[in-house]
Amino acid sequence: MKDVDLTPTQVWRKHRLRQIMLFVTVPGVLLGTASITAAYSAGWMTPPPPKPACTPDVVPAPARGSFTVNVMNATGRHGVAAEVAIGLFKRKFTVGGISNAPDSWYVTQTAVVHHGPDGLDQALLAASQIPGAKLFTDARSGTSVDVVVGLGYQHMVPIPARLKPIPSEVKVNVYNTTYKTGLAKTVADAVAARGFKVKDVSNDPLRTMQLGPAVIRYGEEGDLAAALLQEHVPGAQLVKDGRAGSGVDLVIGNAFTSLTPLADVPPLPPRLPQAIPTVARPCM
Template sequence: MSMLTPPGMGGKYRITGDVYPRMRRPHRRRRIILASTAAAVVLGAAGWGTYQLVDVFSGGGGTKTAAGKQADCKPAPTATAAPAAVLPKPAQITVNVYNATPRSGLAKTTADELRKRGFKIGKVGNAPAAYDKKVTGAGLLLGAPAATKGSFPVLGTQLAGATAKTDARGTADVDLIIGTAFKSLAPKTTADAALVALTRPAPAPVKKC
């Protein structure tokens, strides 16, 4: 027996001088790695389950995108109406009323009603030869180009179906030429509501999450 051989050891553990036994430790490192991995899996599953419970009892946590991530939901701004165009009031509009139909008296009765509704009345009579019995619609609004963004929209609330046309006049008055399809002005309540909607547009809808 070699002097390097510990007492009590022999056989395959006998050291002869050129061969040494390999004393391997138990595979503790592998066990530690496996145990750590298993613990991480258990903790992950427990955390996911807790998240699901919180999500259910809190009402779903809001809107989610297609990728499953929660979408940002910012408070919607207060709805405000778009600024309305500055339009003249009926009292600031001078209307000339002309009758282009074979029916007599339409110009006067229409002018009287427009006066009651606040419009200033200019000339009243039969339509000029260029338009006499040639206006097939309910009526024709005739005025300077500037009237298209001022007097025409306001006066148009009083007569549904009226068309508009501009000419080269240099004055601010407008003509209402009554056409053959004319029956009557719009009811006052309807005209008033149309005028309010024209000057006070409804606010834009509020976007909800």
């Protein structure tokens, strides 16, 4: 309704209402603005500072052979637990049981490592061998862990390249197959003088007869040790057997004359300092 259609009294009331509204609204806006400004100035309305980023606690990893790893297969594929167990064994872990997981366990991840309160570091180390592996805490005591291989499993991480050993890291048994009495002792002393760790010295317990200069017997883990010893024994033949560990047998044959002159032995590659293995405990 326009003012021209209003009576004088109605016009007066309308203008009076506007004055009252302005009187109430404008001071309220000014007061609110001043209050907000004061609150910001006092820091009452400043957003809290962001929390510092969580940094995992990096600690030395436990020795790989110092705890037991049980492997369970939850993939439904035959032989996966055995495959992972062999891989862990090659990586110097102590493998315990190998079995199928309960039928009720449905594991979609690559693997889930079950551990107790005292086995966190051990679980982290075991989980690092399978890309994408997760952890699960249960109530067990001790440091043993269970690696439950899941549907997402494809492969383990590559085994790091092994360092070529130095003589002081190689354990050697020296055996004689000739009719020359004391030859094993003579060769053992010469081998020990070059830094090798000589263990047993005797006639060959396998009672073989070697016509060549020598045979070096070794197992799966002793290939590098055998290759190093071969550099010191001219004409030595490498023979792989089923032994465990990295120790080797030097079996002296009838054609043996002497060790390789030290001047002709290839020099050892330089040994760089090795980093201490670590695990990163997650933020709590």
